[in-house]
Amino acid sequence: MLTGRDGLLAEARTALVRADGAVLLGPPGVGRTALARAVVADLPPRLFAEVWITATEASKEVPFGALGRLLTGGHPALHPALVHSTVLAALAERCGSGRTPVLVVDDAHLLDGPSAGVLLGLVQARAVRALVTARSGVPAPDAVVALWKDAGLSRLLVPPLTEDAVGALARERLAGPVSRSTTELLWQWTGGLPQLAAALIDHGRDVGALVRDTDQWRWRAGLAVPVQVADLLDRELDRVGRSGEDALAALALGGPLPLSVVEEAASPELVADLEQLGMVRSEQSDEQVLVRLRHPMLGAAVRRRMSPARRRRVSAALLANSRRAPSTRGPYAMASALWAVHAGQPVGPQELIRSASLCLYADPAASEQLARRAWERGGGARAAIALGSALVEQGRTAEAYEALVAAGRHAEATGDPAAQVTVGVALAGHRAWVGREPRRAYDDLRRLRADAEAAGDLAGRAEAAAVAVLVQLFGGQAARALAGARDLLEQAPPPGAQLRVTLASVAALVLTGRTEEAVRVGRAVVEAVERAGSSALPYARGMAGAALALAELWRQPTPTGPVTDPAAGRWPLPPDPLVSGLSHTAWPVFDGYAQRVSGDRAGAISRLRDAVAQQAGGEGLFRSEASGWLAVTLAEDGRPDEAETVLREHPVDEVALVPGLGPWARAAVAVASGRRARAGELMDEAIVVAHASGCWLVELGYLIYAAHLDPVAGPARYADRIAEAIGHVDAERLVTAGRAVIALAGRNPTVMLEHAHRLMDMNMTGEALKVADEVGRRAGTADSARLAVDLRTRLRAAVPGDPARVAGLTVREAQIAGFAARGLSDREIAEQLVLSVRTVQTHLGRAYRKLAVTSRRELSDALRLAA
Template identity: 40%
Template sequence: MPYDLVPGTFVAREQERKQVLGAVLARKGAAVVGPAGVGRTALLTAVTAQLGVARFEVVWTAATEASRQVPFGVFRGLLGVGGRLDHGQAYGLLRTELARRAGRRTPVLVIDDVHHLDDASAALTLSLAGDGNLRLVVSAQSGLPASDAVVALWKDSYLERFDIAPFGLADTGRLVHALMEGAAARPTVDLLHQWTGGNPLFLTELVRHGRATRRLVSAGGLWWWRGPLSVPPRLAELFERELRGLDPRHQDALGAVALGEPLSLPVLEAVAPDVVESLEEQGLLCTVEIGGQILVRLDQPMLGAALRHRLPRLRRRRLAAALLDACTPSGPDPVTRARWQLDAHGPVDSALLIRAAETVCRQDPELACRFARRALERSSAAAVPLAHALVELGDTAQARKVLERTREAATTPSGRLRLATALAAHRCWADRDPAGAADELVALRAEATAPSAQAALDGVHALVLLFGGRTGAAARLAERVLHEASHGPGVAAARLALAASLALTGRTADAATLAEDPSPDRALPSYLPDLAPSLRAFAQLWPASDLRRPIGRRAVHGLPPGGEGALLGGYLQWVRGLRTDAMARLREAVVQQAGGPRLFLTEASSWLAICLAEEQRPDCAEQAIAPCWANRVAVVPGQVHRAAAVIAAARGDTAGAAVSMRAAVDAAREAGCWAVEAEYLTYAAWLGPAGPPPAVLDRLAEVVRHVDAPRLVTSAEAVLALARGAGTELLDHAVRLDALGLSTQAWRLAERAAATLQQQGGSRRGDAVVLVGRLRERLGVAPPPAQPVALTTREVEIASLAAGGLSDRAISHRLAVSVRTVESHLTRIYRKLGVHSRRDLPPVLRG
């Protein structure tokens, strides 16, 4: 069975299968063309499996390099005779054999890999293509030479040509899902697609290899790839055949590219001259021009992994040294140059290795450890990125030991202070003790005699206060740092702390402005990896005026690899009411936040629990937040209590939900987080079946005056309108919420508006019903059971026909009444239902 015909895995080629099958059934035949491994044979197998055995007899043959050496070699098994044959004899024998096998059915001749046909076989195939008594189906590999007769098959329209491309990202995900019998996390799908280029053969082999070697592991209900790229044995053999016979110069060129792709053409030619053009013609290298510079890379990412694995130690050492000599100071990125320094086994630049370790720590902590350990031989500054990499690997105890040993051995006050500050940060995020970390930082201030050292210490202190739930204190300290200093790591940390604090406290416009400036990122301490883009996007959540659009200049999806993109994207989807997508992203976020510094683990777990509870899965939701009760690190205060409230509400425990919600509100109020408190109070207002409690409304009216975030203000004002009970006002607020992308809140309010307008006899009830219907459809909410409508039997009949799109005249013909009668009935129907036209009838009749 072909590799991608495992049950369920061929769905990604369904459209191509239908098209090729249609060409065969239409008496034309088909040629399937595509690169190696793209699934040409599998597609032909799927197509021919759909040809009914009562009508067709399918005969397979495949051309190979060996069959190419013999005239009519691909057909020898069908011709039944040896020796020399001319074209006419071979044609007659082959037609006779096909007719014998088919009987009264139509023969279908399938020739795989026609690019391997010898000239005689190609000419015979072209003759068969013109025979109207059989169907011809062939496959060919693109990019390889083929005889004129083969090209004529589709060039002269004997066969319909179908070009099969590698899978896109979505189809890659579907194939991985089918092979794993479960969904893979989005970062894993992205990684597999990047490594394989969407090639189905490579994908299938890599996934199977990942399962066998346990690089693919299950966590949070999703499959994740752990570790670097590893080449499956079957593909390694394939690459070995491609590389066999290359002379040393060609091997040097490929090895050099594998060690540092993309390489500039001058650097590669300095290492391996006069071979690049030849390797490009063979399809092993490809070039691209960017900014006036020609860059060279391997045609297939997995080939690079295979080359690096097979590269002998001495050749690797020689090539790395040559690459270092050939590149300029502004040459490849720090990570590539750091790799070369390690491979060359010569002198190292500790500053370069430290930068490289900081860069790759999140994505490849094992490599970061290698860089940092080598740098630590020459510089104590490498202890910090080494500790960070060890935390990413889950070894927090060893990370602390590295920092403590290096601090004890430090010979300068500034070095000891820097390492002590890193130890305090370690206590906050690795040991999950922000209060203890804050105390350590206060004690360390006596050792910070220089203003720049004090600013650096206070900047980290502000971030620790922020993650310890002391938002107001974090904002005050950050403002003091920014008032007293203009640059340096303390300023960068303070700006981030202040941006997040301002967003939480309700000054969201100022927060967005502050967060939009990425300039201080490089000045951040190295033990705060990826914090800048994470907090920047976080600070931009509340001021968003339309959640259907990207947030700010750096959208959530532009975050670095890690859990923050999934976390914030999931939160946005939840706010919009798209819980299914929100849960998928938040599950990824929980797994990603469970390792390393776990910056937003509480938020990820709490938001996932809220989604699960709203989907009426309170037990799963409770499991999601169980670890968070003991977790003292959180940016958003009261999140766990808020999740507990939603869980209680899902179980019908309104009193318990109110108690937990009060605890969440109190936590936000104590931290000075007006924006968070407004969000909590808005949710609390919907808990009681009798409407918002007066105390909640009074507090919400006060809180919202301190908040400038459009969506929070609009949501709060909508809740305050509930107390006034005016149907038209409720509908106006529902429309505003819908315009902001707040579909769930808009739907709830529109439902109230429709019910209120029906009781009050408002003229806009039809508008409310139409909005309710549209929002239900968007959210996937089933309409309630149909209620009797105060229409006569004839009115119901006419309303149904009008809702189905019939004109007044068509209805009059259908019911044998006059057009005027139909118009009179419709006027009464519109008045009774509170709508304005027949376009408004479908949702009203359904609801």
């Protein structure tokens, strides 16, 4: 559990050897005792001898209670004036002559006053070297505080582990690589407390919650409270009393809550006390203060010991408050139906269905519970669809199909044609996303659309048409999907269908090369769903943001990517507070692809492995993209065997947003295996598929890739077709890469270098390196050769391996963090890199989180320590 503590270990040891000692301060579970043991373990035994004293709640009630083992005469009978000399004599006897006594006092905040006074006297007299541990955030005897304020002991704060340190701890205990998403979960669940993290890792391995998947350890279960730490957390909870535990119960059931809500369950003074104890933390969010538990494992401990009566009482209070001041989104909207169920209060089927949809990805088991209750209470087809979605998310696809079939029979028996169409559309979606048969699903939807039109069911017709557009889009037919979307939008469909086809049109516009229009439409739809508030599901709002990010990916060097819940990760979400108490993380499937585009292969591989595992479950709309992009990146990294394994275990199938993805992935494997001729054939196949689908942006990407397969003849062979594709594509980053290939065909080193520099400015390090390498081979003068070497050196310094990247930062995050560490303001950085201030702030915020710092002052040290 000393992973990530090297610096503290060295500081504490130096303080003991060269000065009078140190005080280690930190929250419970942070590993103060383990750190103290490691410090004294390496002291030379011929020079130092340690004596341990542990203070407890029981010893605190007795004068000199903590010093009992050093008071040979028995402390009740000993005069206080003699205690100091008696302790000195006992230490001399235990340590022997010639060795310096090291007095280790564990949990010094629990010392009784007289014992603390003796300790302070020993330190002030320099009779001992002292190593003291104490809990932060709780009162301690004045004499203990005086140890660092007056007596000169070094005050060393023992912080929680960083995310990277938790990952290192997990790798050490599991003896293998750990997925990035699992590291994020372990870190957030435990608050970076090594005692909790180690216990959770061991528990997960023992019960099978941690499994080896896609060559990494991955967490595949809900959060649990290991037996090893249950007592520790229970002791903390025992200290807060009934009112305090009610406040904690509200947070455990409702996620982060407004301060006013928590203060209704407990007085403002008690909330302040809970924050001082380190059990809750507050943060400013928009125009209100949100309060959340210190870490989600504490919430799990609260729920574990929560009686049915307390759950009912607290849920009723939360529900009453939400009805008095309803929130348009966030924890209230997601949890209100669950609160009603816990409180035993009536709740209508429509509210149950909505809540089931809201918690579908975050808690599919709860979603199933709510949807079943809605079905039993007459929720009809919509309830059955919600139930089917929850079952699919849990991998119970056969049950989901049966639930939809049963709903169809019910609609037929009751003579409800609209419900029959609704269920039919859901069954077609099941065939497309679960059965992976988009073509047959599209035929089903065409029949349903015709049936609905014949019956005069305009809403059903629009619903079938909207899903048909999505099926075409994810069947690799972006141009046709775009035409269908525009046709439907001209008919003013209902809001739900309108939102879906508009989102589909944004993605289709990107794939067909019209990114400027895609950005314009994407921004409009994001603004629309934000205005819609509670009427727009978070998954629709999240997908709107993801569609806009996709449009901006090929236009901006560092687009702001979508975020997700680290516990699920399959779907993008808006940045509302999560009811789980976790913080958002980057959406792996997008983040991995964006890092691949920027040249960060290591980062891309890590994120795309997560994406493959996440998309393997549920509907997995982006399953093909995750596995195809991972295989390509692994192959480019010289790992064709791993790439082939990915394609074999997670094949690219018919549900793929990107046409020609399968041949491209196989071509990348062929290149890495030395079969360039076969790779060329496969790339030509991918180009034909992309062209037939009307996806000019995808075709241009494939043409660029194919041209680089043969650096000598390839650029000239594909230059004309690249020029034609550029005429249909306005994505600046990709167009720049295409023009660089045309420059390679021209064989002018000066022009080639200019394009390499443009690619570097566009944060496309991999493409820039390809061009720079060619310049080096073709340089006609000493100057151009020197410039090529200089450029390649700078480019290779930007790829994974530098200190900041080892700490988990992307190329752009490392670049911005470096500028910030040198004192540049956000605006100065933005001007230097030709970015918006908002983009700089976004990347700097991510760098802060990854490096576990909160200010520019700490950045320099954090980057230095990462080296």
